Amino acid sequence: MLIRTAPDVYDKLRHLGGMATDDVLTPNSVPSPRSMEYQTRGGYTPTAGVYRAAMPNGKRISLLRVMFSDHCMMDCHYCPNSYWVPRRRYGFTVDELAKLFDTMHSRHQVDGLFLSSGIFNSPDQTMERLIGVVDALRNRYGFKGYVHLKVMPGASTDAVHEGARLGTRLSINMESPTREHLEKVSGMKQFDEGMLAPMQAVQSLMAERYGTAVGQATQLVVGAADETDWDIYLRQRQLYNEFQFKRVYYNAFRPIQFTPLELHAPTPPIREHRLYQMDWLSRIYKFTEDEMRPAFGQDGLLDLDMDPKLTIALQQIDRFPMDINAASHDDLLRVPGIGPVAAQRIIQQRKQHSISRWQELKAMGVIVKRAQPFVRYVGYKPEFFRQAQLPLLAALSSDPVPALSQPAEELSSKKSIALSPAGFDAIHQKHIGTGCATCPLHQAACGGVSTAA
Numbered sequence: 161m162l163i164r165t166a167p168d169v170y171d172k173l174r175h176l177g178g179m180a181t182d183d184v185l186t187p188n189s190v191p192s193p194r195s196m197e198y199q200t201r202g203g204y205t206p207t208a209g210v211y212r213a214a215m216p217n218g219k220r221i222s223l224l225r226v227m228f229s230d231h232c233m234m235d236c237h238y239c240p241n242s243y244w245v246p247r248r249r250y251g252f253t254v255d256e257l258a259k260l261f262d263t264m265h266s267r268h269q270v271d272g273l274f275l276s277s278g279i280f281n282s283p284d285q286t287m288e289r290l291i292g293v294v295d296a297l298r299n300r301y302g303f304k305g306y307v308h309l310k311v312m313p314g315a316s317t318d319a320v321h322e323g324a325r326l327g328t329r330l331s332i333n334m335e336s337p338t339r340e341h342l343e344k345v346s347g348m349k350q351f352d353e354g355m356l357a358p359m360q361a362v363q364s365l366m367a368e369r370y371g372t373a374v375g376q377a378t379q380l381v382v383g384a385a386d387e388t389d390w391d392i393y394l395r396q397r398q399l400y401n402e403f404q405f406k407r408v409y410y411n412a413f414r415p416i417q418f419t420p421l422e423l424h425a426p427t428p429p430i431r432e433h434r435l436y437q438m439d440w441l442s443r444i445y446k447f448t449e450d451e452m453r454p455a456f457g458q459d460g461l462l463d464l465d466m467d468p469k470l471t472i473a474l475q476q477i478d479r480f481p482m483d484i485n486a487a488s489h490d491d492l493l494r495v496p497g498i499g500p501v502a503a504q505r506i507i508q509q510r511k512q513h514s515i516s517r518w519q520e521l522k523a524m525g526v527i528v529k530r531a532q533p534f535v536r537y538v539g540y541k542p543e544f545f546r547q548a549q550l551p552l553l554a555a556l557s558s559d560p561v562p563a564l565s566q567p568a569e570e571l572s573s574k575k576s577i578a579l580s581p582a583g584f585d586a587i588h589q590k591h592i593g594t595g596c597a598t599c600p601l602h603q604a605a606c607g608g609v610s611t612a613a
Contacts, residue, residue: 177209232278258296272306283312337395341385375406383413383427388460481536497530
């Protein structure tokens with residue numbers, strides 16, 4: 161005899177806790193070979209629905225990261241929760257989820273809540289249920305801790321205000337960088353009214369309540385709408401500068417069966433990694449738009465084979481080698497292999513004595529192999545013709561760099577680089593499309609002037 165039973169609250173947690181992984185754009189959890197924990201970006205999941213999130217100060221906090229329901233009326237072509245996918249759906253009631261969280265919190269399993277949902281019936285009706293859960297936690301169970309509440313695309317200003325009254329942090333997922341790209345992957349979501357308007361409301365409310373201490377975060381699905389990396393850069397720059405966002409997360413598109421994009425090629429994970437590097441340069445290193453532009457090719461994409469910071473440095477080789485004992489903090493951050501911590505240590509060390517050895521830089525956290533072609537100090541100054549022979553730059557040529565066959569003075573006076581004709585031609589052809597002024601080794605080396613001439 162076949163007996164059919166309804167899922168209990170823990171069945172729902174096992175399913176909807178896992179679905180929340182897709183919502184916050186971390187890779188699907190996979191068991192660690194050393195334990196039963198589940199590894200994800202920024203933290204790990206020790207059990208269904210519980211996420212050990214990494215905090216900016218290095219500490220970790222246990223969050224119940226869960227979706228209220230995976231029922232969704234939207235037609236997003238990339239989403240496993242969209243109505244295209246024929247599968248069994250799950251959902252909590254308000255009382256079920258509030259009681260579940262209180263039970264887990266009283267057992268010290270979780271410290272806070274990350275709550276999202278698919279959109280059922282309408283954005284405001286969905287927000288009403290989510291707000292109901294948080295209201296029950298605050299007023300019925302007396303929970304005063306951290307609650308990150310996702311705002312549904314298209315939610316009204318009243319719903320945003322009510323969410324801000326109860327939640328610690330609010331955010332909305334943007335998914336695509338422009339209106340045109342969003343239209344390619346969804347015929348139901350609206351970019352300006354559904355995304356930007358709620359973001360502006362959240363930004364105003366968060367600024368009134370916390371100042372700049374608490375900002376928004378959002379996610380972008382990379383590759384689903386065939387957007388360029390330059391499109392993404394322009395949008396994230398606006399979000400950081402105008403909306404005071406704390407983070408923009410990127411997720412490489414993965415095709416989902418039964419969706420309209422199931423035959424679309426997946427986005428290489430390295431592209432996601434390059435976008436995070438680009439984001440770091442813009443947000444932490446404070447690279448300007450003009451400084452960032454050389455990192456993007458004519459097609460608007462980042463080079464998948466090279467760190468964007470190195471790409472920019474090679475496009476501006478004339479400003480190097482940089483004097484490690486005189487460069488400003490901002491200039492040091494433009495050197496490949498030197499990050500914010502290492503740059504600050506260099507500044508502090510210079511107050512005591514000049515830096516004169518690679519061992520000192522290595523002890524300060526500098527990645528010597530990457531920095532070597534771009535810095536100089538007393539006793540070490542790589543000339544233009546010798547830069548191409550250093551391991552980092554030599555590896556970029558498809559033809560090995562031969563030993564110097566001409567006196568250094570003669571090569572230096574020509575301001576050329578000791579590459580063989582084949583190696584020179586390979587580099588020249590790679591950059592001829594953007595003009596010889598962008599030659600990565602030295603501008604004077606381009607223009608069709610071969611070292612063999």
